[in-house]
Amino acid sequence: MTVLILTCEQDVTADLVVAQLNRTGVPVVRLDPADLPGEVALSGEYVHGAFRGHLSAGGRLVSMSGLRSVWLRRPGVPASRVAEPSAWLTEESSQALYGMLRGTDVRWMNDPDAARRARHKPWQLRHAQRCGLPVPATLITTFPQAARDFAERFPDLVVKPVSGTHPQEPPRTVPTSRIAPGTDFTAVAFGPTLLQRRIAKTADIRLTVVGDRMLAARKAVAPDAHPDEVDVRFAPSTAPWQPVDVPARTATAVRAYLRDAELSYGAFDFAEDADGIWWFLECNQSGQFGFVEMDTGQPIARSVADWLAREEPGAGTRRDGRIRATP
Numbered sequence: 001m002t003v004l005i006l007t008c009e010q011d012v013t014a015d016l017v018v019a020q021l022n023r024t025g026v027p028v029v030r031l032d033p034a035d036l037p038g039e040v041a042l043s044g045e046y047v048h049g050a051f052r053g054h055l056s057a058g059g060r061l062v063s064m065s066g067l068r069s070v071w072l073r074r075p076g077v078p079a080s081r082v083a084e085p086s087a088w089l090t091e092e093s094s095q096a097l098y099g100m101l102r103g104t105d106v107r108w109m110n111d112p113d114a115a116r117r118a119r120h121k122p123w124q125l126r127h128a129q130r131c132g133l134p135v136p137a138t139l140i141t142t143f144p145q146a147a148r149d150f151a152e153r154f155p156d157l158v159v160k161p162v163s164g165t166h167p168q169e170p171p172r173t174v175p176t177s178r179i180a181p182g183t184d185f186t187a188v189a190f191g192p193t194l195l196q197r198r199i200a201k202t203a204d205i206r207l208t209v210v211g212d213r214m215l216a217a218r219k220a221v222a223p224d225a226h227p228d229e230v231d232v233r234f235a236p237s238t239a240p241w242q243p244v245d246v247p248a249r250t251a252t253a254v255r256a257y258l259r260d261a262e263l264s265y266g267a268f269d270f271a272e273d274a275d276g277i278w279w280f281l282e283c284n285q286s287g288q289f290g291f292v293e294m295d296t297g298q299p300i301a302r303s304v305a306d307w308l309a310r311e312e313p314g315a316g317t318r319r320d321g322r323i324r325a326t327p
Helices: 012-023 087-102 112-118 121-130 144-153 186-190 248-261 290-296 300-309
Strands: 002-007 028-031 040-047 050-057 060-063 067-074 107-109 138-141 157-160 193-197 201-210 213-220 265-273 278-284 324-326
Touching (some): 002 012, 012 028, 012 290, 012 300, 028 050, 040 087, 067 300, 112 121, 121 138, 121 278, 138 144, 144 186, 144 193, 201 248, 213 300, 248 265, 290 300
Parallel strands (some): 002 067, 067 107, 213 324
Antiparallel strands (some): 040 050, 138 193, 157 193, 201 213
16 A cells, blocks of 8 residues: 655655655655646546556556545646646646545545645634634734724734745745834735734744644744734744643643644644743645754654555544553
């Protein structure tokens, strides 16, 4: 039984998991849907009530009935590397690939439909609230006056993209930034803007959940850190990520979040305040983890590999509700 990884060619996070699978002798095929058709080929036959499907990539042929799991990591857009790309060919290729894979009993990390829904930031915020996670006051708007009113109620704000990474080539990460006093919000009318109350944080928290395992890491904020340094990805901090226990209330809420979202993997970002409260910022359903594993030594790649390697026919993507903290 083979593990299938759908991701782009340059994906160090996937490399870590492939190494773990290779170490344990679990067959693995890695391909990018962007190479279909071309370097990636497929075929599916529906005859006499039976389905036989095959995928070819990198000179390897794998039967879809022989897959034990699929990791939907960071796949490219189907048919985006053909000589003459078109929306029609992309839709045809996407329907063929994902339709065939969805027609099997394979286990997903994460299910494509669930992953597509879960990546929407407004949905995440509402879902987190419903599951009992503290969420900072947030406004997403194209009304300048709404932004001005919100700034009056919450004078200390940050602005961040609604969608995340800017889709340029290569993709560019847009940092979360603090709003200066007296900012003119007229430009809000030209595109949806996400404003959020700034949390005076004492630490950043990254909680990676793999199946029933929780691996949390904490990166302390220096006491003399400038309040404008709100994005941990760009802050000039030398403090390492360190393992941390997950508060019971947070664990319960995260369990509900993933269960109801039908996700088997999630990388949660929290801001910890002076009272020790973990404020929910976002959950990336395909978030990377190498930077945390490097500092903490937490076995995240191994946990992902173990989940993918398990043979549980018909298990689907729903979680069983059991979560335990892992130091």
